[in-house]
Structures are given as C-alpha cells and as structure tokens.
Amino acid sequence: MSARIDTEQYEQEFTNQGLIFEYGEDGPNKIYTPHRHGWTKLVTRAGSITMKLEGGEPFEQRAGDVCEVGSGQLHEAVVGPDGWKWLAAWKPEEGDTFNVHES
Secondary structure, three states, rough: OOOOOOHHHHHHHHOOOOOOEEEEEEEOEEEEEEEOOOOEEEEEEEEEEEEEOOOOOOOOEOEEEEEEEEOOOOOOEEEEEEEEEEEEOOOHOOOOOOOOEEE
C-alpha cells in the first residue's frame, strides 16, 4: 500500500511560503551524480529514490517522504527500480535550480 500524497496541501503550503514548485518524474535507475544547487524541498509522490547528502549516510525516500537539500549542499541519488515521481520546491531568489546540476 502506498501513502496518499495531498499535493494540493503542498501546493498551498509552497505558495504561502513564496516558493516556486514543479512536478516531475524519472525513469528507473536514473543516477544523479554528485552535484550542488540552491535549497530544494523534495516530496516523493510515488516510486523511490536513494539519496546521500554531504556528510551523511544513504537513505531511501518513498511515497510521502520529504527531504530538504541545503543550498550548495553536495548530494547524489539513484532512482529506484519503479522510477520516482516528485514534487520539488525552491526559493525564487535561488532561481530554477532543481534542474541545474553542477559538480
């Protein structure tokens, strides 16, 4: 059984906080090599992803899990075998940084 994700609640929360947000999905086993970007809040809507934040151990995100990546924090990830559907939010002053992956 997967968790029910109230995306409308997240959209309202992000809007109230003045954040920009977008939906997306990645195919199975996609690899995000180590990279940095602006602060991002990630909501896993379906599937899974294993993330590793700088200085930490790898951890798995499944439907309903939320993760914050600090501004400029080095991180990497591998999408699970069923893909990953996500909702990402970020601060306008940091631009559309979720899609910009810099080593």
